[in-house]
Amino acid sequence: MTPLQNKVAELFENGTISLMIGYKNAINKLAVPCFIDHATQVEQLIYTPECKGNLSVYLHKAEIKQAKKIGILANIATLRSLVQLTSENQLSDIEKTVITINAQNEVLVFDNMEKVEEYVQANFPEYTEEDKKLLEQLNSMTRAERWQYWSEQFAACVKCYACRAVCPMCYCSSCTVECNQPQWIKVSSETTGNLEWHTMRAMHLAGRCINCGECGRICPVGIPVHLLTAQMNLDIEKEFGSKTGFSCNSGYALNTFKPEDKEQFIK
Amino acid sequence: MEIKNIKLSQLPAFFDQLIKSGKVVIAPVMKKSGKVFFERVQSYSQVATDYIQTGFSAKSVVFPKVEVLFSFNKTDDGIDIKDSITDIPETIVWGLRPCDGSAFNYMTEFFLKENPDVYYAARKAKTTLIAISCAKADDACFCTSVGLTPGSTEGSDLLLTTMGEDVYVEVITEKGKAAIDLSASLFSVNEERSKEKYLAKIDTKFSLTEIKERIKTAYDSAEWKNESMGCFGCGACAFSCPTCTCFDIQDEGTQNKGQRLRCWDACGFGQFTKHASGHNPKTNQTQRRRQRLMHKFQYSVENLGIVSCVGCGRCIRVCPAHLNIFENILSVTQ
Numbered sequence: 041m042t043p044l045q046n047k048v049a050e051l052f053e054n055g056t057i058s059l060m061i062g063y064k065n066a067i068n069k070l071a072v073p074c075f076i077d078h079a080t081q082v083e084q085l086i087y088t089p090e091c092k093g094n095l096s097v098y099l100h101k102a103e104i105k106q107a108k109k110i111g112i113l114a115n116i117a118t119l120r121s122l123v124q125l126t127s128e129n130q131l132s133d134i135e136k137t138v139i140t141i142n143a144q145n146e147v148l149v150f151d152n153m154e155k156v157e158e159y160v161q162a163n164f165p166e167y168t169e170e171d172k173k174l175l176e177q178l179n180s181m182t183r184a185e186r187w188q189y190w191s192e193q194f195a196a197c198v199k200c201y202a203c204r205a206v207c208p209m210c211y212c213s214s215c216t217v218e219c220n221q222p223q224w225i226k227v228s229s230e231t232t233g234n235l236e237w238h239t240m241r242a243m244h245l246a247g248r249c250i251n252c253g254e255c256g257r258i259c260p261v262g263i264p265v266h267l268l269t270a271q272m273n274l275d276i277e278k279e280f281g282s283k284t285g286f287s288c289n290s291g292y293a294l295n296t297f298k299p300e301d302k303e304q305f306i307k
Numbered sequence: 308m309e310i311k312n313i314k315l316s317q318l319p320a321f322f323d324q325l326i327k328s329g330k331v332v333i334a335p336v337m338k339k340s341g342k343v344f345f346e347r348v349q350s351y352s353q354v355a356t357d358y359i360q361t362g363f364s365a366k367s368v369v370f371p372k373v374e375v376l377f378s379f380n381k382t383d384d385g386i387d388i389k390d391s392i393t394d395i396p397e398t399i400v401w402g403l404r405p406c407d408g409s410a411f412n413y414m415t416e417f418f419l420k421e422n423p424d425v426y427y428a429a430r431k432a433k434t435t436l437i438a439i440s441c442a443k444a445d446d447a448c449f450c451t452s453v454g455l456t457p458g459s460t461e462g463s464d465l466l467l468t469t470m471g472e473d474v475y476v477e478v479i480t481e482k483g484k485a486a487i488d489l490s491a492s493l494f495s496v497n498e499e500r501s502k503e504k505y506l507a508k509i510d511t512k513f514s515l516t517e518i519k520e521r522i523k524t525a526y527d528s529a530e531w532k533n534e535s536m537g538c539f540g541c542g543a544c545a546f547s548c549p550t551c552t553c554f555d556i557q558d559e560g561t562q563n564k565g566q567r568l569r570c571w572d573a574c575g576f577g578q579f580t581k582h583a584s585g586h587n588p589k590t591n592q593t594q595r596r597r598q599r600l601m602h603k604f605q606y607s608v609e610n611l612g613i614v615s616c617v618g619c620g621r622c623i624r625v626c627p628a629h630l631n632i633f634e635n636i637l638s639v640t641q
Contacts (some may be wrong), residue, residue, distance in 0.1 A: 066629055066631065067445075067446035067447060067623070067629075067631065068445055068446045068447055068623075068624070068629075070629050072537065072628055072629045072630075073536075073537045073628050074537075075533065075536045075537070093627070093628070097539070098536075098537075101536075101592070102591060103532065103535075103536060103591060103592070103593065104536070196344075198363075198372050198542075198546045198571065199542070200541050200542035200543045200545075200546045200573065201541050201542060201576070202539070202541035202542070202543045202627055204541070205539035205540055205541035205627065206539055206541075206627045218578055226557075226559060227555060227557045227570055228373045228557055228559065228568050228570045229372050229373055229570065229571075230373060254627070258543075258627035260362060260363070260543045260546065260547055260625045261340075261342070261344070261362065261363070262338060262339075262340025262341070262342045262362075264340075
């Protein structure tokens with residue numbers, strides 16, 4: 041058994057957790073989410089560079105929440121989500137134990153969010169080189185070119201809403217797209233309506249997205265949709281000095297008022 | 308069935324004739340993302356040749372993601388209603404896999420058996436399917452478990468199997484014949500022979516006969532919950548599936564001008580079963596996932612006599628959590 045498997049078995053045996061959300065090997069050399077509820081099943085647990093999925097999204101799922109004591113194996117993006125979700129008061133009803141593996145291959149167990157926050161701040165991830173390059177390309181375009189680029193991308197969108205489904209920050213129990221009186225966003229998939237949907241999503245995630253990149257990674261038609269929120273984050277960081285998924289008590293830049301804010305309009 | 312031969316090097320010439328026929332030609336195209344999708348093409352140079360499976364199936368040719376059924380325009384003289392059925396072009400689908408070809412058989416049963424759907428009928432009548440056998444497969448492929456092979460001819464009009472420098476051509480229907488007649492000189496007479504050694508080897512994951520029997524009592528299996536735990540409730544599996552035919556009718560526009568649309572829908576969506584009253588009989592993802600799988604392996608057998616899964620593996624590849632349909636089915640029927 042690996043140190044990770046030993047540690048998780050121990051957590052089951054001493055009653056710290058009753059459900060573990062982790063990764064297991066699957067066909068086509070994939071690492072997929074797995075859910076285990078007994079120490080005897082820990083041997084399927086893995087942690088490899090293929091473990092890219094952001095498992096924190098499962099903490100919103102009713103079937104998962106029933107477990108009460110949840111262990112979650114977290115990569116750095118998942119850890120950031122947990123910090124951001126804590127700052128948005130979304131995890132207060134969940135008794136969770138967070139497990140990660142650091143660069144030295146040590147299994148770390150965090151029993152409270154202060155420790156997660158400390159780890160995240162010490163290991164805060166940069167944008168990937170690929171995303172930096174793509175954002176640079178987009179920013180060097182004229183507005184018309186950028187419009188053209190996104191119009192072409194979103195023409196292919198089929199509105200499967202996988203981007204929303206995998207996003208830990210998309211936790212609304214009822215989404216605007218499902219409202220039909222009035223109908224803000226068309227049900228049918230066509231370029232303009234698809235642009236409306238993705239713009240709306242990006243605006244709702246501005247300064248809240250934790251840059252895990254899941255929405256872009258899993259898009260069935262390959263739209264790099266994560267770049268929209270990634271750019272929003274850069275803008276918010278520049279204007280308000282706040283980083284997402286960095287502090288459990290940061291508040292949200294776009295709805296937090298501070299007496300020392302430089303703007304006068306609200307005073 | 309008539310068997311023909313064409314030199315591999317002559318395929319582009321054959322393809323050119325298809326384009327020159329003036330029909331819309333849809334073929335697999337490699338996108339910047341590295342994924343392959345069916346798209347309208349103008350020349351063979353755009354066609355992807357090295358791929359296992361396209362991201363989405365070719366079902367949109369007969370069942371578009373959004374189909375305008377009719378449009379209306381209120382004028383001073385009354386209401387002008389335009390039926391879109393007259394705008395459907397003759398279309399050739401090039402390079403679909405044999406599993407996808409067989410999916411058209413299922414769709415035809417679904418759309419035409421009872422209450423024939425005129426839009427589907429019109430599109431299908433104008434569509435020619437030129438399938439290409441699979442020389443390679445990945446671990447998500449499982450056509451051999453659902454009664455097909457990487458060289459099945461069911462549902463296709465023409466099946467091409469590359470055998471070294473030659474392409475073995477099975478002329479399955481009159482439409483297939485019409486397609487090769489566009490460049491008759493490129494095709495020579497051929498004898499029937501085994502395709503076996505040129506086809507991908509795909510392990511059988513289960514016995515379909517056993518699964519069809521066992522799934523009848525699988526509804527209450529406790530495994531549905533475990534097998535559905537990873538499901539996020541998106542529509543990626545249904546939209547990429549060659550046999551998922553659920554749709555949602557939408558009216559768009561104003562009281563003076565608008566259109567009625569048929570849009571793809573997915574049973575994984577929470578709203579799929581939501582009643583106008585607000586009541587939703589399917590309250591969780593376990594029930595929705597069960598519906599999807601039971602439909603493929605039991606309900607469609609009861610309704611149409613066909614298992615509506617062709618083993619293309621798209622749902623597994625495209626699922627954000629890579630939920631595995633054949634593992635799920637095995638687990639709930641244990």
